[in-house]
Amino acid sequence: MSFLQLDDIVKKYPGAERPSVADFTLGIDQGEFVSLLGPSGCGKTTTLRMIAGLVEATSGRIHLDGKELTRTPVHQRGMGLVFQNYALFPHLNVARNVAFGLEMRRTSKAEAKRRVEEALDLVRLGHLSGRRIKQLSGGQQQRVALARALVIEPAVLLLDEPLSNLDAKLRDTMREEIRSIQRKLGITTVFVTHDQDEALAVSDRIVVMSEGVIEQVGTPEQIYEHPANRFVANFIGRANLFDAQITHTAGGVAELDVAGLGQMRAVDDQGAKGPATVLVRPHRMQVSKAAADDAHGTVETVVYVGDSIEYGVRVGDNTVSVQSVAGAAERLERGTTVRLSWQTEDALVLT
Amino acid sequence: MTSKFRGWPTRVVVTLLYLFLLAPILMVLVISFDAQSTMSFPPRGFTFQWYERLAQNAEFIHGFQVSAVVGVGVALLALLIGVPVAIALTRHEFRFREVMSGFFLSPLMVPAIVLGLALLLVLAPLKITGTYGGLIVAHLAITVPYVVRTTSMSLMTMNRSCEEAARTLGASPWRTFTRVTLPLIAPGVLAGGVIAFLISFDEAVISLFVVGPQATTLPVEIFHYVESRTDPQIAALSVVLIAISVLFMVIIERAAGLKKVLR
Ligand SMILES: Nc1ncnc2c1ncn2[C@@H]1O[C@H](COP(=O)(O)OP(=O)(O)OP(=O)(O)O)[C@@H](O)[C@H]1O
Numbered sequence: 001m002s003f004l005q006l007d008d009i010v011k012k013y014p015g016a017e018r019p020s021v022a023d024f025t026l027g028i029d030q031g032e033f034v035s036l037l038g039p040s041g042c043g044k045t046t047t048l049r050m051i052a053g054l055v056e057a058t059s060g061r062i063h064l065d066g067k068e069l070t071r072t073p074v075h076q077r078g079m080g081l082v083f084q085n086y087a088l089f090p091h092l093n094v095a096r097n098v099a100f101g102l103e104m105r106r107t108s109k110a111e112a113k114r115r116v117e118e119a120l121d122l123v124r125l126g127h128l129s130g131r132r133i134k135q136l137s138g139g140q141q142q143r144v145a146l147a148r149a150l151v152i153e154p155a156v157l158l159l160d161e162p163l164s165n166l167d168a169k170l171r172d173t174m175r176e177e178i179r180s181i182q183r184k185l186g187i188t189t190v191f192v193t194h195d196q197d198e199a200l201a202v203s204d205r206i207v208v209m210s211e212g213v214i215e216q217v218g219t220p221e222q223i224y225e226h227p228a229n230r231f232v233a234n235f236i237g238r239a240n241l242f243d244a245q246i247t248h249t250a251g252g253v254a255e256l257d258v259a260g261l262g263q264m265r266a267v268d269d270q271g272a273k274g275p276a277t278v279l280v281r282p283h284r285m286q287v288s289k290a291a292a293d294d295a296h297g298t299v300e301t302v303v304y305v306g307d308s309i310e311y312g313v314r315v316g317d318n319t320v321s322v323q324s325v326a327g328a329a330e331r332l333e334r335g336t337t338v339r340l341s342w343q344t345e346d347a348l349v350l351t
Numbered sequence: 352m353t354s355k356f357r358g359w360p361t362r363v364v365v366t367l368l369y370l371f372l373l374a375p376i377l378m379v380l381v382i383s384f385d386a387q388s389t390m391s392f393p394p395r396g397f398t399f400q401w402y403e404r405l406a407q408n409a410e411f412i413h414g415f416q417v418s419a420v421v422g423v424g425v426a427l428l429a430l431l432i433g434v435p436v437a438i439a440l441t442r443h444e445f446r447f448r449e450v451m452s453g454f455f456l457s458p459l460m461v462p463a464i465v466l467g468l469a470l471l472l473v474l475a476p477l478k479i480t481g482t483y484g485g486l487i488v489a490h491l492a493i494t495v496p497y498v499v500r501t502t503s504m505s506l507m508t509m510n511r512s513c514e515e516a517a518r519t520l521g522a523s524p525w526r527t528f529t530r531v532t533l534p535l536i537a538p539g540v541l542a543g544g545v546i547a548f549l550i551s552f553d554e555a556v557i558s559l560f561v562v563g564p565q566a567t568t569l570p571v572e573i574f575h576y577v578e579s580r581t582d583p584q585i586a587a588l589s590v591v592l593i594a595i596s597v598l599f600m601v602i603i604e605r606a607a608g609l610k611k612v613l614r
Pocket residue numbers: 013014016020038039040041042043044045046047194
């Protein structure tokens with residue numbers, strides 16, 4: 001059993017037609033940084049709130065460090081939760097906000113003072129301890145919320161889209177900061193986000209969810225390079241998905257008959273047979289000029305984005321995205337007839 | 352044609368409207384200093400005598416004391432009842448919520464005279480008419496709805512995740528209420544209390560049914576007074592009462608903002 005263990009968690013809100021979270025089983029190790037990633041409404045917040053105890057699971061069990069937690073009331077769980085809207089107490093100043101959890105624990109005045117200072121220094125807000133909440137910027141409020149959650153030395157730090165209210169630049173610095181604080185303290189962290197870049201950048205492991213169920217759990221590399229299914233492949237990064245028929249499999253490589261492209265090869269871990277889907281990321285595709293009778297398709301769009309050129313190639317009814325490094329090959333014009341290809345190791349058969 | 356130009360007629364109309372609304376009050380103010388011994392307009396002469404007589408009028412002073420005591424009692428009890436009711440109505444799902452909500456707001460829709468009669472019929476058998484207790488109970492019927500409304504308003508507009516944050520930080524439900532919820536809804540609660548006091552202090556119709564010789568409120572004393580006398584003493588008293596009301600309104604405005612409360 002892992003440090004934080006969720007088993008067969010189901011949450012069905014009263015009156016809802018189907019569960020918001022279903023059969024959710026996940027183990028999180030001590031010190032691990034795990035992201036819950038998925039589209040809006042897939043049940044990320046619900047899952048996080050069940051861990052915090054703010055939402056009661058319909059069924060299933062939660063264990064923390066071997067002890068069952070499922071029916072423990074919120075205020076006895078000792079989880080640190082950072083809300084999307086920060087939820088700072090507007091009637092208390094910065095220091096009193098951070099001290100709140102310690103007051104509830106009846107920590108001595110002197111120790112509370114020391115720990116509040118430490119926590120504020122950790123988020124680099126030591127100089128603002130006397131400020132009112134209204135007088136803080138969004139980024140500063142975010143830091144206060146983080147300090148307030150961390151000061152109680154929670155068993156697990158829970159973050160619900162903590163960066164979504166910040167502008168793009170601040171978002172990047174804050175996410176690095178959160179990650180470095182997390183490493184420094186070695187605190188087990190569950191991070192909810194619908195932003196795949198964010199999840200890929202900071203996580204030890206990512207849990208991809210859709211419609212209340214887990215689609216895949218893995219390291220950022222595993223999720224990106226070996227998505228478990230079409231949903232994950234589409235959701236993480238950009239993807240070309242081809243319908244294909246497997247004709248022969250040997251040594252982890254499948255020979256395929258790909259619609260519109262003919263005979264191709266792709267990596268096949270599972271030894272699948274029959275109809276399959278092949279995933280190739282746009283930057284792993286190659287495109288080259290070809291005579292019309294020999295071509296797979298026609299260049300439909302050309303978008304120059306600085307370091308690379310993105311082509312949209314029409315193949316039958318579908319558009320295939322190809323990203324090539326600018327300057328590495330001759331630039332193709334719209335309307336050019338082309339052939340598409342890929343290296344065997346760059347294509348993956350999905351089931 | 353600028354908006355400034357178009358603004359002129361509006362301003363004139365608004366000014367006239369305010370003058371019209373405030374005219375009676377201004378009239379009362381003027382009359383209270385009038386040397387004539389019956390209330391009439393225009394005034395002749397200037398005097399403080401009506402204020403001096405007011406200060407010696409035992410009935411008015413007693414009535415004022417009764418009204419003040421009843422008002423404070425009503426305000427406190429209305430809060431004690433109204434705040435928990437507001438919390439139940441806004442925060443909890445239960446079977447007869449709509450019915451309860453209607454029940455607590457319904458006195459606002461019944462004419463005061465009907466309510467007064469009804470209260471008399473209920474309170475008389477209990478033998479509490481003509482007592483402080485009877486007055487307080489009668490006034491609670493019309494003031495609790497206001498407390499429920501102002502408190503509900505604050506509860507609905509406050510950030511609920513603050514309560515959840517307090518819970519995750521280790522606060523029990525009760526401590527969450529006292530340390531987070533109550534401070535955040537304080538403006539609505541305070542406003543409800545002040546409004547309850549003012550309504551009780553001002554209430555005449557219902558009080559007429561339930562007052563007695565020992566406990567007669569100021570509005571009822573005024574009522575009796577003007578039945579037999581017409582000197583400007585009553586105008587002087589009105590000015591004092593207006594001053595007190597304004598003071599309370601200033602308190603509400605400072606605490607919560609009038610707009611928020613009266614919405
Ligand atoms: N209190 C509630 N009562 C009823 N249904 C709810 C409640 N909270 C959430 N839901 C439903 O449960 C599902 C999952 O909601 P949840 O908030 O967990 O999604 P999410 O993944 O956090 O989405 P987002 O990225 O938009 O925050 C949604 O369909 C939502 O409508």
